[in-house]
Amino acid sequence: MENVEKIRRFPCTVCPMGCELTVDCETLTVTGNGCPRGAAYGVAEVTHPTRTLTTTVALRGSDRVIAVRTDKPIPKELLLPAMDFIRAYVAPENVRPGTVLVEGFMGTDANLVVTGK
Numbered sequence: 387m388e389n390v391e392k393i394r395r396f397p398c399t400v401c402p403m404g405c406e407l408t409v410d411c412e413t414l415t416v417t418g419n420g421c422p423r424g425a426a427y428g429v430a431e432v433t434h435p436t437r438t439l440t441t442t443v444a445l446r447g448s449d450r451v452i453a454v455r456t457d458k459p460i461p462k463e464l465l466l467p468a469m470d471f472i473r474a475y476v477a478p479e480n481v482r483p484g485t486v487l488v489e490g491f492m493g494t495d496a497n498l499v500v501t502g503k
């Protein structure tokens with residue numbers, strides 16, 4: 387039984403144009419892209435998908451949470467372990483938007499950065 391998708395279709399999320407990409411997973415041929423960035427995204431999405439993590443973390447000494455995100459996409463398979471980390475993490479007091487909370491987040495080259503108050 388063939389259960390590996392040969393052709394995948396999904397929207398490009400690199401820019402607001404949202405081109406509908408079709409990717410041949412065997413040849414890594416991309417069609418439907420309006421520019422070369424879409425072709426690169428299409429190949430990456432079927433070979434090594436990544437996502438930017440956007441969430442909130444607890445703030446020490448407060449019952450508030452603050453908005454954070456990774457400053458680069460991280461491998462999609464790290465999202466669940468990353469959320470386990472986030473649930474246990476408490477940010478220090480007096481952080482500001484732009485503060486790097488965790489360098490090399492989850493062993494990647496991305497940092498976890500404060501984005502909101």
Ligand code: SF4
Pocket residue numbers: 398399400401402403404405418419420421422423424425
């Ligand atoms: S393929 Fe290019 S033009 Fe189309 S959504 Fe992606 S980045 Fe934008």
